[in-house]
Amino acid sequence: MALHIVLVEPEIPANTGNIARTCAATGTYLHLVRPLGFRTDDKTMKRAGLDYWYAVNIEYHDSFREVEEKYSGSRFFFATTKAKRRYSDIAFQDGDFLVFGKETKGLAPEILEAHPETTMRMPMTDKVRSLNLSNSAAIIVYEALRQLDFPGME
Numbered sequence: 001m002a003l004h005i006v007l008v009e010p011e012i013p014a015n016t017g018n019i020a021r022t023c024a025a026t027g028t029y030l031h032l033v034r035p036l037g038f039r040t041d042d043k044t045m046k047r048a049g050l051d052y053w054y055a056v057n058i059e060y061h062d063s064f065r066e067v068e069e070k071y072s073g074s075r076f077f078f079a080t081t082k083a084k085r086r087y088s089d090i091a092f093q094d095g096d097f098l099v100f101g102k103e104t105k106g107l108a109p110e111i112l113e114a115h116p117e118t119t120m121r122m123p124m125t126d127k128v129r130s131l132n133l134s135n136s137a138a139i140i141v142y143e144a145l146r147q148l149d150f151p152g153m154e
Contacts, residue, residue, distance in 0.1 A: 001095040002057075003144055004029040004071075005137055008064050008111070009102045011037030018134035024055035027152055028141055033061045037102070064099075064111060071097065076118060079140065080106055081130050083119035090120055092144035094151065103133050 005028055010016045016032070023030045032040075040060075061067050068076070076097045077090060101107030112119060122136060130136070145153070 002027050002029055003092075003094070003141060003148075004031060004074075004097040005141060006031040006033065006064070006067055006076075006097055006099040007133075007137075008033040008099065008107060009035055009037070010100075010133070011103045012133070013038040015103060015132065015134040019137045020056045020058070021052050022134070022138045022141060023057070024052035026141060026145060029057045029059070031059050031061060031067055031097075033064050033067060067097070076115065078107055078112060078115050078119045079121070079136060080112055080119050081121055082106075082112065083121035085120055086123055087120040087140050088143055092147050094148055096144060098137070098140055098144065100133060100137055106130070 003026070005019060005023060007016060007019065007030070010032065016036075016038070020030055022028070061070075074095060074097055075093060076099055077087075077092075078099045079087070080101070099107065099111075101111075120140070122131060122139065124131065131139075145151070
C-alpha cells in the first residue's frame, strides 16, 4: 500500500507539478479531481515536476465523490484552515488519503461538512491565511511517512 494525495480542483500548475515531484520521491499516489485550472500538458506543470513524471502514480477523477466511491473503506483526511485538530495529532496509517482543495478557496464547504471528524489544519500565526498548497502537501505527507517509519525509502 501507499499514501495518497488528492488535489480537488487544483488551479496552479506549478503547485501540482511540485506535488507530483513529492509523490515521485515518496511513492505516494496522486489523484487529480477535475476541473483542473490548467491543461495537464502545461509546460509550467511539467517543468515543476521535472523529469519525474514517469515515477508518479497518477489518477484523474471527474469528482471527489468518484474518489470516495472508488476507494470506499479507506480513510480520508481533509486539510483546511477551519479545522480544530492539527495534522500532527493524527495517527496516520498506510493507505490513508490526504485531501487538499483549490488554492484560492480550499475544499468546498459540502466536503468539509460531510467529514468534520477528519479535518486537519497546520498551525500558523494569524499573519497569513494559509501556506502554499505544495508546501502544505509536502509537510503533511512527510509527517505521515515519518509516523510509518518511511516505508520503502532510504
